[in-house]
Structures are given as C-alpha cells and as structure tokens.
Amino acid sequence: MKSWLPILLLLGCCASAGPPEHRSGYHLLGGELRALQDDDFANPGMLWVDRGERLWNAPGGPREQSCRDCHDEPANLRGLTNRLPRFDAEADRLHNLDTLVRDCRQQRQQAEVLPHESEDLLALTTLIAHQSRGLPLEVTVEGPARAAFEQGRASFERRRGQLDLSCADCHQRLEGARLRGETISAGMVNGFPLYRLTWEGLGSRQRMIRWCNEAVRAEPMDPDSRRALALELYLAWRSRGLPLESPAVRR
Amino acid sequence: MSLSARVRIPTEARAGEVVEIRTLVSHPMETGFRVDSFGRRVPRNILTRFSCRYADREIVSMDLRPGIAANPYLAFRFVADVSGAIELRWEGQDGEVLVERGHLEVSAA
Secondary structure (H helix, E strand, C coil), rough: CCCHHHHHHHHHHHHHHCCCCCHHHHHCHHHHHHHHHCCCCCCCCCHHHHHHHHHHCEEEECCCEHHHHCCCCCHHHHHCCHCCEEEECCEEECCCCCCHHHHHHHHCCCCCCCCCCCHHHHHHHHHHHEEEECEEECCCCHHHHHHHHHHHHHHHHHCCCCCEEEEHHHHHHCCCCCCCCECCCCCCCCCCCEECCCCCCCCCHHHHHHHHHHHHHCCCCCCCCCHHHHHHHHHHCCCCCCCCCCCCCCC | CCCCCEEEECCEEEEEEEEEEEEECCCCCCCCCCCCCCCCCCCCEEEEEEEEECCEEEEEEEEEECCCCCCCCCEEECCCCCEEEEEEEEECCCCCCCEEEEEEEEECC
C-alpha cells in the first residue's frame, strides 16, 4: 500500500496541472516565488488587500457611503471575480472587475472615479478578487456574450505590431518554448490582479494586455474599449477551470 | 502607496525559546537611477534604516540601500528571555517614520 503513495501523488499532480493550455503561470515559478505567493503574510499583494479593506470601510461621496454600507462584508462578493468579464445585456456591454468598481463608485457612491491601475482601484479590485480565491474561472460566452467572445477570439488570433505577432503565436503555438531566459506562458489570467516583480507592484489583466502589446510594439488598447474587454473575455474563457489565485506573484 | 506595514510579532514565549518577527512594508524603494518615459531622472525615494527594540535593547538594526526591491520583507529570529515591549521602526530618507509595537510575554521555561 505504501508503495502506491508516490504514484498517487504523481497522478494528483498531473490532474491539477491539466492539459498544457490549462497550466497556470504558477507552474513556471521557481520554488521561492511559489512559496512567496502561498504565504499569505509575505505575499506582497496582500499589502493591497489590507489597503482595500481600509477603503472598503471608508465613507465617500455626497451621502458619505462606504462599500460596506451596501455590500456588507467583502466575502459577500465571493464568486464574482471568477465569472468576469460578464455581459450586461441592459447596457449592451461587457463588464470586468475594474469597470464594475469604477461604475459603482461613480454612479452609486457618486465619489470621484478611480483612475485605471491607480493604487486605490487596485486595492479594491484585489480585495474583491481575493474573496474568490480557489474558485474555478467560469465565464459565460453563450447568448448575448457570443459576439464579444468571437471578437475576442479574432483579436487573440490577429497579428499586430512591428513584430507582427498574434497572442496565439506565442501563448498557444509556442507555449512552453523558451524566449531567451523565460519560458513562454500559456497566457492564463487566473492570477489577476497580481504582483509582478517586473513592475514591483500590482497590475490588472488589462495592464498585462497593454504590456504584451507594447512588447510586440503594437498600439496599446484603451482598457475600457469593446475590443479590450472582448479580448479579456476570451482570455478568461481560455483559463476556464483554473482556480483563481489573486493576488498571485509572477516574474 | 502610503507607508504601511504588515507585522507578525509573537505575544507569548517560554524563556529561552527562539521566536520570529516577520515584517512586510509598502514602499517604492525608488533607486534614483531610473528615468521616466520623458527621460527625466526619477528622484531617489528609499527607506534608509530599520531597527527593532525588545525590552529596551536594540536587537536588530540595518541600513537599507537603493539595491533593495520595493516593499521590503524582513524577518529575523531571536531568543526570548524577558517579558517586554517590542518596537519596530522604519525610517525613510526624508525623515518619515513608521512604528509598529507589540508586547512579548515570557513565561518560565
């Protein structure tokens, strides 16, 4: 019986890793960075979660309302982030975590809009995403979201920039290959918002998309645009089934 | 991001026990060697000193330099011998100070 244990462990390992297209960037990290992400004290992304908790309770806007006044505990939003982006049929648009928080602040709280990638917005989105940690990514791409999904898929396949590369060229066809010192990731988005050592700070999925576009010398997308959100929907669909890791740590 | 810290300070120990303090502080630790997208030098902004006092004795101190990454994580171990206050202190280059306090209660071994 004892001799079976290593084999069972090995099987368990393979099952959680899944097929190559479902491999979290976590598996490309060295032992030290995995340990950093797994340690809820030392994980630097938790600084933003702490800050998010303070902001959650801070009153704002003309009626001095805080997030807590409406939503109560942040834990009530467990199960939200892993289903984003989602299609809002009434507004005929996709919403991701950033646009939901920004709209809520502007329209309901009537406080000043938090700029994209600002420390305060990242603090709130990381706090909210953190509540869904461990839940599998599952976005809806049928029904009214179908058109956006197809637009996102086309965007993923389209060559762009001076280097004339599409997302799929690297993150699908060359996934696992080497790009100088780096292993090319599968482009999974289950860790966002995440702490990236290159940035020495946090970033959203849209910041990563912008970074990638700059890397192939393409024009960056407006993070609120339909095509940017459609691409994010497609990326989330590719990552379906992976557990949410936010705040993840990446190189 | 404004200066704030996550700290884990032990509250109880037996005399002679080795205990650990862990700290994580939010700070950009800007080196002063980088330039922004307009080619302008980004001014240096770093923490310059960290120290820990335990029962009125300084048990740890260190100078921080521009080579240390943003959001420094510092952890250290020491032998708990007497009950006493613990004070962690970070000092920035422009005189800003962040202090976190705790109390370690030491019982006979």
